[in-house]
Each structure stands twice: as structure tokens, then as C-alpha cells.
Amino acid sequence: MENNSNTLLQLQARFGEDTFTQQTTRDEMLTLWLPMDKTIDVLTFLKKEVPEPFKLLFDLTAIDERTKNRGTNHIPKSTFTLVYHLFSFTRNEFIRLKVALQGDFPTAPSISSLWANANWYEREVYDMFGIRFSGHPHLSRILMPRTWVGHPLRKEHPARATEMGPFQLYDDKVDLEQAALKFNPEEWGLKRQSDDSDFMFLNIGPQHPGTHGVLRIILQLDGEDIVDAIPDIGFHHRGAEKMGERQSWHTYIPYTDRVDYLGGVMNNLAYLQGVEKLAGIEVPERVKYIRVMLCELFRIASHLVWYGTFAQDIGQLSPVFYMFTDREKIFDIIEGICGGRMHPNWFRIGGVAQDLPIGWENLVQSFIDYFPKRLKEYDAMVMKNSIFKARTVGIGIFTAEEAIEWGVTGPNLRACGMDWDFRKKRPYSGYELFDFEVPVASNGDCYDRAIVRVAEMRQSLRIVEQCLKNMPDGPFKSDHPLTTPPIKKNTMHDIETLITHFLGVSWGPVIPAGEAMSCIEATKGANGYYLTSDGNTSPYRVRIRTPSFPHMQMLPYISKGYTVADLLSILGAMDYVLADIDR
Amino acid sequence: METAAPNYFLIIGGVLFVMLNVAAALIWVERRMLALWQDRYGPNRAGPFGLLIVAADSIKLFFKQDWVPPFADKPVFVLAPAIVVISVLLSFVVIPFAPGIIVADLNIGLLFFLAMSSMGAYSIILGGWSSNNKYSLLGAMRGAAQMISYEVFMGLALMGVVLMAGSFNLREIVEAQRGLWFFIPQILGFIIFFIAGIAETHRLPFDIPEAESELIAGFHSEYSGMKFGMFFIGEYMGITLISCMLVTLYFGGWLGPDFLPPIVWFIIKVVAFLMIFILLRASMPRPRYDQLMEYGWKILLPLTLVNLMVTAAVLLWLES
Structure with a gap:
């Protein structure tokens, strides 16, 4: 389906033939494993240097490989795998890059400075798998509540409510949850005032007629002008x-x-x-x-x-x-x-x-x-x-x-x-x-x-x-x-x-x-x-x-x-x- | 004040009774008319044609807990909704509904109306401020700016009428329209007064202080029960008042062919304007706050001044 050979040759010409391990997949998308230390170089090359570049970071996610029935596939062994999907509009072609991570709570280099949209994707991977990204500006939970214990998409995390014991909302827990929802501007690097005015922080949502659902946006306002906005998502997360x-x-x-x-x-x-x-x-x-x-x-x-x-x-x-x-x-x-x-x-x-x-x-x-x-x-x-x-x-x-x-x-x-x-x-x-x-x-x-x-x-x-x-x-x-x-x-x-x-x-x-x-x-x-x-x-x-x-x-x-x-x-x-x- | 003594309290009572009931009835009218224009039924279960929805609504409002948020400034919070109802009700004092049906035939009737409608701005500012809520505060700021700006050319637009009638007395203004209703010579003034009137009552498209989808009811977000009800009733009385003023100033008040009594003519005209208010709400989106201000100061104000000058010039020319 894809005319991949070209991309592979270009990558091999730049990084050497041994860098990549090719994996065959059912969707015939070019799938390459690469060593973790080369991640940023390869992605930078694909985004900025290669002719007809892969401009779009289509998706970034991870897989917990620990309980997988691996079969006889000749692919690198890993506990977790990071998966990058890039897309090139000029080539009309996807490429899938995989990075093998080792250990129970691995750390990988962040690409949030390379793609603006990598920021949330990396936060999501951290939230769901506990994988840390070095160099990420604000690595915090994004979908789960801040008080959540564990990382849901790890295989050891329970999938059913019945595996977790009955849910009870004690007063202490109410206070704890309320405190976790309180917005603290400094944590997001926002100032409380500028040279000539105090900013107002307006909390829009999670219940607001204009947000069409449980979305929370915190606005930093100077009068009615928006200085910055912080969307807080995850209220609708259903796993x-x-x-x-x-x-x-x-x-x-x-x-x-x-x-x-x-x-x-x-x-x-x-x-x-x-x-x-x-x-x-x-x-x-x-x-x-x-x-x-x-x-x-x-x-x-x-x-x-x-x-x-x-x-x-x-x-x-x-x-x-x-x-x-x-x-x-x-x-x-x-x-x-x-x-x-x-x-x-x-x-x-x-x-x-x-x-x-x-x-x-x-x-x-x-x-x-x-x-x-x-x-x-x-x-x-x-x-x-x-x-x-x-x-x-x-x-x-x-x-x-x-x-x-x-x-x-x-x-x-x-x-x-x-x-x-x-x-x-x-x-x-x-x-x-x-x-x-x-x-x-x-x-x-x-x-x-x-x-x-x-x-x-x-x-x-x-x-x-x-x-x-x-x-x-x-x-x-x-x-x-x-x-x-x-x-x-x-x-x-x-x-x-x-x-x-x-x-x-x-x-x-x-x-x-x-x-x-x-x-x-x-x-x-x-x-x-x-x-x-x-x-x-x-x-x-x-x-x-x-x-x-x-x-x-x-x-x-x-x-x-x-x-x-x-x-x-x-x-x-x-x-x-x-x-x-x-x- | 030349009102026959025996009728005096009857008229006051009558006007008060009618106005409060009109405001309540408008809840039903608006909901039914909106429903009609929006291809749906509207309230049609309680009583014939859903008329009892008015009773149901009032009972609900009266029996709600009279709650003041702990963070609010209590005296001001309670005072604010009263101001809007009082100021609007007082404005009705000067409206000549028909010959002889007028509470106070003031010779400065028009100025009295302007003074009272300016008071309405206080209820928004005080209500929004005392609620101690960011949304309310934003609503109050918008409301204050909007009402004060639109007050300016609301007053100026009326001056054309005053020039033509030669009086501030509303009864005399109506009498002056025997030959020609003022909306023909004063078409520009009429349009501007109408727009300013919508802004004054903060109805869609100028419901910026409330802006449901942005500010969640704005200045009265924190209000509930009958205190909210006062704002609610105040708004409906406000549009009734503006409709009455439009009829009195530009559409010949109670004047009309003889086959119907004057009061009926007055009611017919007012109802027509009320419908226009509701239709506007059904059809228009809401401009942004700064666009509204810009529109007011840069377009409406110069137009008002031109209208005033042209009217004055023409009158002088006719006299000479």
C-alpha cells in the first residue's frame, strides 16, 4: 500500500543501516525500531531535514509489552514501547517509529520542543503508563485526577471497579479532591499580576453552558482580554x-x-x-x-x-x-x-x-x-x-x-x-x-x-x-x-x-x-x-x-x-x- | 397634576395591578411565541394553552429558599433587585395610557422617565458587585458601561420629539401627534430610541451583561428565589415600559380611529412592540461587548446628533 522503500533508504543513508530494525505489520506501514538515544535526532531529521518531510506528529503513545505473547517476531525486547506515528502530506505516507524502553518506570527523551502537540501526548503517556519524559516542561497527569494512584494502562492496573474495592467518599477525601482541583497559577508558570494590572483567574467549567460538556478552562484575564488559558481535561475520561x-x-x-x-x-x-x-x-x-x-x-x-x-x-x-x-x-x-x-x-x-x-x-x-x-x-x-x-x-x-x-x-x-x-x-x-x-x-x-x-x-x-x-x-x-x-x-x-x-x-x-x-x-x-x-x-x-x-x-x-x-x-x-x- | 380625585387611587391601583400582571403574563407569552417561531410547542400542559405556567412559575419562585450566598455583601445584595422593580414601576407613573388614565401628569414627564431608567443601571452594578462572583462582576461591568453609554443617545434621540411637540409632558406629546405620528418625521430618532431601548432592557441581541453562553446569567448568577424573580419581572416590565414609551412618543399613544376606545388602541400598539421584542430575541445573535460600545459611540451618537440638528433646523425654517 505504501511506497516506503524511499523513506527507509533516506533514513539508512543518514543514520547507518544498523540503526533501525524493521518490523512487518498488517497495515504495511513502514515500522522501524530505533535506539532511544537516537529518538530526537531521527525525529528532527524526519520533520526538518528529509526532503518531503513528515510534518505532522499524528500520534504518540505507548504499549505495555510485559504480558504480551511475543511469538517469534524478531523485534527488540522491551518492557514498554513508545510508538510515534508521523505523517507526511507531501508523500501521503505514514511512518511508525518505535522505541524500546527497559525497566518498570522508564524515562525517555521528550520531543515537546520539536512538536507543539507532543506536550499533551507525552503527558498522556506519563499519566497512563508512568513513563517519564526528560525535558518536558510540565509533566503532570492530564486525563486522570491528580489524586489517582497508579497508571491505568499498565497491565497490573485493575480494569474493573470490582477489582478495586468499594468506592467511598469520606470527608477527608472530599477535601483532598477539592484541594487537588484548586488552581495554582505559579504551578503553570503564570504570573498573578503584570506591571500595571492584577490578573483575574476565571474558572470556566467543568459545568458551563458554553463548553458543551465537562471541560474546564482556566483563563488568565486582564480585564476581559485573555492573557493565557489552561484547559483542564479528563472529566469525561472513561478508559x-x-x-x-x-x-x-x-x-x-x-x-x-x-x-x-x-x-x-x-x-x-x-x-x-x-x-x-x-x-x-x-x-x-x-x-x-x-x-x-x-x-x-x-x-x-x-x-x-x-x-x-x-x-x-x-x-x-x-x-x-x-x-x-x-x-x-x-x-x-x-x-x-x-x-x-x-x-x-x-x-x-x-x-x-x-x-x-x-x-x-x-x-x-x-x-x-x-x-x-x-x-x-x-x-x-x-x-x-x-x-x-x-x-x-x-x-x-x-x-x-x-x-x-x-x-x-x-x-x-x-x-x-x-x-x-x-x-x-x-x-x-x-x-x-x-x-x-x-x-x-x-x-x-x-x-x-x-x-x-x-x-x-x-x-x-x-x-x-x-x-x-x-x-x-x-x-x-x-x-x-x-x-x-x-x-x-x-x-x-x-x-x-x-x-x-x-x-x-x-x-x-x-x-x-x-x-x-x-x-x-x-x-x-x-x-x-x-x-x-x-x-x-x-x-x-x-x-x-x-x-x-x-x-x-x-x-x-x-x-x-x-x-x-x-x-x-x-x-x-x-x-x-x-x-x-x-x- | 390634574387628576380627578375619586379616580386617583383607582388609577394607581389599576396601573400597578395591570403592570405586574402583564409582566407575569409576558413570561407565558414569550415562551409560547418563542416556541412558535422555533418550531416547538412551548409550555402547553398546565391549564388551557399552558396559561397556568405563570402561576406555577410564581409559586415556584415564592417558595424557593430565600438564600444569600455567605460571601455576598448582604444589604446590597438584597437591595439590588428591589431597585430594578421600583425604578421601572415608577416610570409607569408618567405614561398616558388614554385620556384621563395617567397617574401623574408631570410637565417634565420625559425627564422623569429618563431619570428612572438610569436608576436601573444601579441594580445591575450593585447586584453584580455584591454577589462577589467573577462572572457577576464581569456582567456588572459590561452592564454598567452599556447602560450608561446607551442612556446618552437615548436621551438625545428623544429631543427630536421634544422639539416637535414643544413639551416634556407625555400627554401633550401624544396630543401633538394628532396630525402625524412622530415616527414619520422622526424615523431616525425612532430607530435609535428603539435600539437604545433594547440595550437599556438588556434583551437579546444586547443581553451582554447576562450572556448566558459566556457569563452564565452574568450579574444575577448568584440570585435565586424571589430575588431572581425580581430581576426577571423587572426585565419584562422594562420591555413593557419601553414599548409604552415607543407608542407614546412615536406611534401616537392612544390615538386611533374612533371605532375602538383609546385604551384599546394603546394596548394593541404596545402588544405589537412586545412581539417585536420577542421576535428579536428569537432571531438575533449577540454582538461582542466592545462591538456594541463601538457601534453606540461611533455610529449611533453621530446619527443622533445629526437627527437633532436637522429637526431643529427644519423647525426653525418652517417657523420663519
């Missing part, structure tokens, strides 16, 4: 990655629904593409079409929620009601097809849960007829409103360069003039079969982010329309032994299929050992699942790379110098959901 390690490959699907909870089945797709790569399943054409259609319907639904709440953040009360009504029409279709609404949990390994119901065409057709008129109305009501423009044009500007530095993807990146859509550039699930455009804007401000999303709804509708017209016939499940639940037609005639079916349904499928990452263009940006299997009924490690996490990290950088009211425009235009940040 989605840890859950993956004790669910079977099949039973994990519903959990993915709830990561970007506005994206619905789109999350299933990101996860299942990874699983299908590991299992080597090719899905039938009809499955691809069904998946694309539902994903695009969810993209519209998600953008509608964003549209309405964004207008509401700016003070417009009515649009949110109209847009939720339209979203309801989409849910009518989703409900007709899947039975569920927000979290239909509809895709399966190797297919979808059921075939499309009789009459689905009418539901979809009536929405296609209905929706464009409404969009036109909203343009007049919201996008052309002069107060709306005054509140969003020129607010929260960032350039494409800055966006890539901070790991921004999706509509926020396209609003800076960067024509990049994974559906077009690296088509998956049959997106190459569809005719659609990638809307791009140029100024990178809040208004342009809105323009891009509004235009995307129209394009998504086009895709849905093409699905409706060209829906192929055929099976809704792949004829593969690992398809779950498997096709049942021979079970009563053939003991082998009966046993496979029985095992696949009771234990869950055993996915072959290996690792794979899938990356899709989700509603809010690039969503990736990096799955590691050691040949078991459940994943060894599930890493969820969500778009909102780096977006939120950028908030202090883009909101400095604006006012409190502008912060709401910036947050609204960012389009995040808290579950997508905290997982």
Missing part, C-alpha cells in the same frame, strides 16, 4: 482504551460508538477497518456502500449539532431548534435502518449487522429532497447574518503551518486553505467510487471553519445520493471465517463451520497476531485506531487517536489576546466533543 483490553474484538464495537458520540457508526468504521486489516478481511461492495452512506448521514448529523450550538454560543437562540429537528429526520433514517439512533452500533467485523430494510430508499430520498432547502435557509439565517460575521470573521486565526504543527486535522485544517481530506487522498471503504468535492476555505478563522462545515454537509448529501442510486446488490457480510457473527448458512450441514460459528460467537473471534492502524476522515478530523493483537480473543492494546484532543490542546495558543466572548466563538468553531478528547 475506552483500557476497556478494549478486556472486551473481545467483537464486543468492543459499542464502546467505539461512544468515543465521538456525535459520529455514531463512523467510529465503528475506524475501529473495524483496523480489525479487518489484522484479520485480512475484504468486505463486499454492498457493505462498503452501506457503511459510507451511514457514515455520511452521521457526518451531516454531527455538523448539524455543531451548526446549531455554534450559533447558540454566539447568542442566536433559534437555529439550534431547526437544526435539531433536521437531525431528527436523519435519526429517523438511522433508526429505520439500524434500530438505534445516536449509538446504533451497527457495523460488524466483516460487514454490517443486517441488510438494509425494505423501503430504506424512500426514507433516504425524502431526506435528500428535504434538506438542501433547509441549508439554504440556514445560510440566510446564520452565515449571512452580519452580527454572526462580526463575531467570527478574523477570530481565532491560525495558518496551515501552525495547524500542522499542532496536529490539527479535518475541517479545521481545511479552513486554513489546506486541501486535505483522507477520504480523497487515502480512500478507504470505497470512497474512491464517489464523486464529491473537498470544501476548502482560506483565512483559517472561525467563520471559515463554519463555511467548510456547511459546504461539507452538501457534499455528504451528494455522497448519500450516490449511495442511493448505485447501491449494489450482494451480501451484507463478508464470507470469511473471522466475520462476526459469521455467515450461518452451512452451520447445520458442516461440523467445521458449526464449530467456528460457536467459537466466534461464544468466545469471540481470534484475530491473528500483528498490528494495524486505520485512519479515517471522521466528523471532526482524522480518527485512527492503532490495534495490537497478540493472537487472542481481545486486543492487546487499543490506541484511539482522536481529532479533538490535539484541537483542544491548541486552544491557549489561538485564544491569547482575544476576549472572553471570542473564546466562545473559538470553542464553538473548533467543533469538539468531550468524549472525543478524553475517551
